[in-house]
Amino acid sequence: MKFFIDTANLDEIREVHELGLLSGVTTNPSLVAKEQGVSFHDRIREIAALVPGSVSAEVISLDAEGMIREGKELAALAQNITVKVPMTPDGIKACHAFSKAGIKTNVTLIFNANQALLAARAGATYVSPFLGRLDDIGQNGLELITQVADIFAVHGLETEIIAASIRNPIHVTEAALRGAHIATIPYKVLIGLFHHPLTDKGIEGFLKDWSNRKNA
Numbered sequence: 001m002k003f004f005i006d007t008a009n010l011d012e013i014r015e016v017h018e019l020g021l022l023s024g025v026t027t028n029p030s031l032v033a034k035e036q037g038v039s040f041h042d043r044i045r046e047i048a049a050l051v052p053g054s055v056s057a058e059v060i061s062l063d064a065e066g067m068i069r070e071g072k073e074l075a076a077l078a079q080n081i082t083v084k085v086p087m088t089p090d091g092i093k094a095c096h097a098f099s100k101a102g103i104k105t106n107v108t109l110i111f112n113a114n115q116a117l118l119a120a121r122a123g124a125t126y127v128s129p130f131l132g133r134l135d136d137i138g139q140n141g142l143e144l145i146t147q148v149a150d151i152f153a154v155h156g157l158e159t160e161i162i163a164a165s166i167r168n169p170i171h172v173t174e175a176a177l178r179g180a181h182i183a184t185i186p187y188k189v190l191i192g193l194f195h196h197p198l199t200d201k202g203i204e205g206f207l208k209d210w211s212n213r214k215n216a
């Protein structure tokens with residue numbers, strides 16, 4: 001499973017990219033809105049220049065025609081842009097048009113397996129099932145990853161699964177086990193994956209023993 005970061009913040013992207021971990025970035029209108037004083041297109045251009053992998057930029061229009069117009073503008077910003085469209089009939093229509101035009105797509109706001117299948121059949125490059133938001137309403141987000149991965153495998157569908165709306169390290173481990181190709185993870189959760197108290201304790205013990213060695 002590959003790592004994407006789910007943010008529009010350049011400092012967060014730069015820090016994780018420098019670790020050599022990053023295969024891509026996802027943004028959404030809420031994440032971009034948090035970034036003050038920068039235009040949407042400029043920020044997407046900056047992110048795309050920083051990270052060579054896929055950078056998802058989401059359309060705002062609700063009709064297919066508007067999505068296609070916006071998506072073409074976004075795709076023209078850099079060669080690694082993926083156009084993110086919502087899981088609606090218009091979104092799927094736009095996804096199909098982008099697929100025919102060779103523009104990569106990420107169908108977002110996927111909450112059941114049928115939605116993922118529809119998106120894959122429309123030629124989506126990626127589908128984004130939202131784990132945390134399903135858990136929030138008492139449904140099993142991780143079970144959705146299993147279902148989508150199984151369906152895509154049975155039918156030989158090449159669309160990649162991005163486990164999205166990740167809230168904790170268990171989501172990450174389980175998404176990997178259940179066959180997500182990618183997890184898009186908020187900065188805080190991603191950095192948290194490094195830590196274990198026994199790692200810290202182990203380093204402390206090694207350094208203590210080293211400084212107390214007889215021939216020091």
Ligand code: E4P
Pocket residue numbers: 006026027028108128130132133164165166184
């Ligand atoms: C995915 O691409 C979305 O931007 C994101 O994962 C949504 O996460 P949230 O439910 O924490 O807002």
